[in-house]
Amino acid sequence: MQRLRLLLPIPILIGAALVPAAQDPVVQDPVIHDGIEAAPVLEDHMEAIELSVKRLRRSLRDATKAEESLDWVVKAEHAALAAKAMVPKMSEHVPEAKRAEFQLAYRREIAVLIEHMLTLEIALLDGDADAANEAFTALRELEEPAHARFTEDE
Numbered sequence: 357m358q359r360l361r362l363l364l365p366i367p368i369l370i371g372a373a374l375v376p377a378a379q380d381p382v383v384q385d386p387v388i389h390d391g392i393e394a395a396p397v398l399e400d401h402m403e404a405i406e407l408s409v410k411r412l413r414r415s416l417r418d419a420t421k422a423e424e425s426l427d428w429v430v431k432a433e434h435a436a437l438a439a440k441a442m443v444p445k446m447s448e449h450v451p452e453a454k455r456a457e458f459q460l461a462y463r464r465e466i467a468v469l470i471e472h473m474l475t476l477e478i479a480l481l482d483g484d485a486d487a488a489n490e491a492f493t494a495l496r497e498l499e500e501p502a503h504a505r506f507t508e509d510e
């Protein structure tokens with residue numbers, strides 16, 4: 357019993373060591389794979405999302421193409437996850453006092469985008485075509501207002 361009491365704090369200490377150090381709540385660390393940042397430019401990830409959306413528009417119409425749809429939605433998820441850790445170009449034109457708030461709002465919106473992608477993935481895994489179409493519509497409806505808010509004309 358005495359021995360058990362001595363051993364008990366060990367998992368707690370290991371658990372505490374695994375919790376990441378307090379992170380900047382606004383800007384995330386870039387996503388790194390094998391020491392290489394996935395792609396350095398936010399636009400690249402957005403273009404990857406756009407390609408996935410185009411392919412999904414077709415594959416979702418065809419029930420025999422669920423595997424293909426799953427591949428495209430997973431590609432979109434990876435791109436969106438990488439995009440979430442990045443800073444939009446527009447940020448440099450946002451007044452400094454408002455910049456952190458802008459970045460937080462951007463991050464939140466990408467998180468919602470990923471949420472819709474995951475809902476779409478779950479619907480595909482369940483073979484639920486109606487739920488898949490609903491999630492896809494919700495996902496696409498984010499694009500225009502998000503671009504109005506987080507991008508600007510050059």
Ligand code: HEM
Nearest residue numbers: 398399402403405406444445446465466469496499502506
């Ligand atoms: C279906 C959803 C979306 C698609 C297909 C999409 C697609 C794109 C594309 C193709 C570009 C590049 C435009 C260019 O030629 O310059 C772009 C840029 C951008 N998008 Fe999206 N987008 C989507 C959703 C979003 C969301 C939800 C956000 C924000 C939360 C967002 C934020 C941005 C930003 C900030 C840029 C400019 C890149 C930069 O600042 O470096 N997009 N997007």
